[in-house]
Amino acid sequence: xxxxxxxxxxxxxxxxxxxxxxxxxxxxxxxxxxxxxxxxxxxxxxxxxxxxxxxxxxxxxxxxxxxxxxxxxxxxxxxxxxxxxxxxxxxxxxxxxxxxxxxxxxxxxxxxxxxxxxxxxxxx
Amino acid sequence: xxxxxxxxxxxxxxxxxxxxxxxxxxxxxxxxxxxxxxxxxxxxxxxxxxxxxxxxxxxxxxxxxxxxxxxxxxxxxxxxxxxxxxxxxxxxxxxxxxxxxxxxxxxxxxxxxxxxxxxxxxxxxxxxxxxxxxxxxxxxxxxxxxxxxxxxxxxxxxxxxxxxxxxxxxxxxxxxxxxxxxxxxxxxxxxxxxxxxxxxxxxxxxxxxxxxxxxxxxxxxxxxxxxxx
Numbered sequence: 001x002x003x004x005x006x007x008x009x010x011x012x013x014x015x016x017x018x019x020x021x022x023x024x025x026x027x028x029x030x031x032x033x034x035x036x037x038x039x040x041x042x043x044x045x046x047x048x049x050x051x052x053x054x055x056x057x058x059x060x061x062x063x064x065x066x067x068x069x070x071x072x073x074x075x076x077x078x079x080x081x082x083x084x085x086x087x088x089x090x091x092x093x094x095x096x097x098x099x100x101x102x103x104x105x106x107x108x109x110x111x112x113x114x115x116x117x118x119x120x121x122x123x124x
Numbered sequence: 125x126x127x128x129x130x131x132x133x134x135x136x137x138x139x140x141x142x143x144x145x146x147x148x149x150x151x152x153x154x155x156x157x158x159x160x161x162x163x164x165x166x167x168x169x170x171x172x173x174x175x176x177x178x179x180x181x182x183x184x185x186x187x188x189x190x191x192x193x194x195x196x197x198x199x200x201x202x203x204x205x206x207x208x209x210x211x212x213x214x215x216x217x218x219x220x221x222x223x224x225x226x227x228x229x230x231x232x233x234x235x236x237x238x239x240x241x242x243x244x245x246x247x248x249x250x251x252x253x254x255x256x257x258x259x260x261x262x263x264x265x266x267x268x269x270x271x272x273x274x275x276x277x278x279x280x281x282x283x284x285x286x287x288x289x290x291x292x293x294x295x296x297x298x299x300x301x302x303x304x305x306x307x308x309x310x311x312x313x314x315x316x317x318x319x320x321x322x323x324x325x326x327x328x329x330x331x332x333x334x335x336x337x338x339x340x341x342x343x344x345x346x347x348x349x350x351x352x353x
Contacts, residue, residue: 019349095186099194102160102180106198109157109178 001060003070010074017081022089038075130226130281131156131205133195134177135188139213140166141326146213147175153223156205158198159213160191168213188278189292189299196287208287212278214327221319222279228317229281236307236314237281240274244318253323256334260301267344268304272316276300279319286312297332298343 045052045068052064061067132154136143143159150157159177161169163185173179180194192210199205207229209222217239225237242261246254257276264275276297282290289310292299307314 094184095190098182098184098186099190099197102182102194103198103201106178106180106202107173109173109176 003059003061003067006059007070007074014074014077014081017078020085022085129155129205130207130209131158131199131203132209132211132222133192133199134159134172134211134213135162135191135195135278136160136164136168136172136213137162137185137188137191138164138166139168139330140164140171142215143168143213144171144175146211146215147172147177149219150211150222151176153219154209156203158195160195162186162188162191187295187299188297189294189302192299193292196282196290196292200284200287206284208282208284210278210280210282214330215324216321216327217279218320218322221317222281225279225281225317225319228315229283232315233313234315235283235286235312238272238274238314238316239277239279239319239321240272240316241277241319241321242273243316245320247320247322249321249323250328252334253331256337260337260340263341264301264304267301269308270304270314272304274316275304277319277321286310294343294347296339296343297336298340298347301340301344302347 045064049064052067054064056062056064056067059067061070132150134143134146134150134157136159139146147157147159157177159169159172159179161172161179161181163182169179169181178198180198182191182194186194195210196208199208207226209226211217211222221239221244225239228234229237241249242258257274261273261275264270265272278300280303286307289312290303290306292302294302306312
């Protein structure tokens with residue numbers, strides 16, 4: 001049945017996304033469009049509940065509510081992965097900034113006056 | 125002052141008790157001592173500065189690997205040093221071992237000199253620590269194919285060429301494995317030198333937890349998965 005194909009493909013796709021450092025195509029624009037479509041779909045589903053059941057039946061799911069649940073589950077996992085990756089990227093940015101700050105604010109020691117500048121092999 | 129000297133990089137995180145002695149002893153043998161103050165809250169950075177070290181301060185604690193990488197970036201960007209010696213601030217390492225390892229690097233021309241306490245001497249090393257470390261050695265030999273006997277020793281000599289090829293990005297202490305994993309793929313030459321590692325009550329209390337190896341394994345696995353995807 002179609003729903004099984006869709007769900008397995010989604011799960012595998014999410015698995016692959018999890019391994020990557022950067023989700024390809026994860027642009028703000030697509031997320032906004034997706035969000036708006038989600039809002040529209042929600043409004044339609046509330047106003048015409050029979051529609052969800054019809055669509056569900058078309059892909060092989062008995063109840064409309066089950067289809068909505070599947071969509072929710074997949075959306076949630078995608079969101080969790082995408083957010084986790086954004087946090088990872090943020091941490092990297094913080095690290096880079098901290099390093100640059102440390103380098104910019106360096107205080108150079110008076111190494112010039114150290115006794116020996118060339119290390120000599122010890123007598124062993 | 126000769127510009128092509130060696131630079132000692134010392135990561136420092138709350139080592140108030142030992143940092144001053146370490147910097148002073150190092151400066152007696154090396155001209156350029158750089159301390160990376162990795163977000164210490166006990167004033168270690170100020171002590172190191174007063175003792176004459178060049179100090180780079182991380183505003184937040186980033187971990188020893190990140191501290192070393194900052195030191196490496198400093199050396200590459202602001203000095204002409206041909207070699208970097210990494211040295212711990214907690215009193216476990218011996219200055220004469222560092223001096224000898226640098227001399228070996230210079231005479232043999234290798235890119236990386238690693239220190240081995242298991243070929244050398246350990247003083248009062250806790251038994252469990254020894255077992256965990258040996259486990260780490262076995263694991264690292266498996267993963268990297270390197271013929272090494274001590275994989276988590278903070279005392280190393282790295283040539284400028286090696287510095288330019290190594291990038292440490294793993295958090296916590298997984299950087300040690302990361303560093304070794306960079307050697308073979310970049311065609312770096314290496315050798316191991318026996319050294320003495322002394323465990324004092326201070327360094328035992330401060331050191332990594334033995335259970336940290338679980339974190340290290342996770343960090344390494346995560347990075348490999350990302351790299352292969």
